[in-house]
Amino acid sequence: MVKEMVAVMGSKTEEFKEEKEIFLEHIQKSGLRRTAQRDLILEVFLRTEDHLSSEDLYWLVQKEDPNVGQTTVYRTLKLLTEAGLAREVRLGDGRTYYEHHFDHEHHDHMICTECGEVIEFFSAEIEELQDQMAEKFNFKPTHHSLRILGICGECQKLEREQSVASGAQPRVRVKTTLN
Amino acid sequence: MVKEMVAVMGSKTEEFKEEKEIFLEHIQKSGLRRTAQRDLILEVFLRTEDHLSSEDLYWLVQKEDPNVGQTTVYRTLKLLTEAGLAREVRLGDGRTYYEHHFDHEHHDHMICTECGEVIEFFSAEIEELQDQMAEKFNFKPTHHSLRILGICGECQKLEREQSVASGAQPRVRVKTTLN
């Protein structure tokens, strides 16, 4: 078990060198310690280009090393966030998701309430207006999150087909956890 | 105990007539039943112009009728949301808050990460740009939520005073639950 960990320590792939350096730097700067778990979690996180909840990531990591607890994944994700490698995103269900942050432009999200698809978008104009708004209230913004909930193109199409096929009963929306 | 309830049923105040009608209508349309608890919860909710968590509301209701359970408050708030009288707001801590929705203009929130103050604001330009964005992705928006996290004017002032008084140590941010 320990031997395996040592093997992992040597960092499986040579990809993501930059990110790994950043992580190490952050670890050292904060007086923390490099561990096999943290290396593995970072590795798997970087490999997965998606919005991951802590639990999602936990299971992915489990597959490669069953000796990693949920807690460690939570903490490591928090670390990655501090290091600037990950960004917390709340999509609207209770969960917190994480997405790559390093080398990724800032963006906001549209979320389909039918299928859960997440569309990333960016608008410089909206950003600008937000800052103006904040200034008007003498508010110093540090972050913001803009989520647009609705129905994606695909689901709209499906909806139309369904209403034709089954005689246009109004469809019941799935779990409208607003906001 | 039953007598009291009957007294409450008759609706304590004559205010909020419109909202109460809407609620009744929704109740009937959905084949649900009017009950003393629901009436009381609605009443107290309407009386309190604020962002309330389910628990907040629970305690307020408790004061007037100790025979109301948390569960009922949760369920009723969901009802009120469906009826269009309340709106769910996630301010960033785990909790779900509710605010008045009927007859209240749509707005977004700035949240102070120091003191928790919530500033409501509205920008027609931002709304417009959001719709344009959605259209660009063929996305049919139903709701949106824009949160700006940062530091309110008051806390900025405090910060400045503190840094003068105590010799300008960089201040540690309280619970930076981003996003």
Add this chain to the structure above:
DNA sequence: CCAATTATTGAAACAGTTTGCATAAACAAA
């Protein structure tokens, strides 16, 4: 190399919310 210090870990605790169930209350029909 050993002891003392400090960080890391996973299990258990925790908060907020939801669900299942037996009882009580609302409503409709007689």
Add this chain to the structure above:
DNA sequence: TTTGTTTATGCAAACTGTTTCAATAATTGG
């Protein structure tokens, strides 16, 4: 009104995502 049917209620227990804590492991100073 009374009866029968169906829904609402509130408790307790389940569940979810997250944080805490005591035991363990790593690192540092002597």
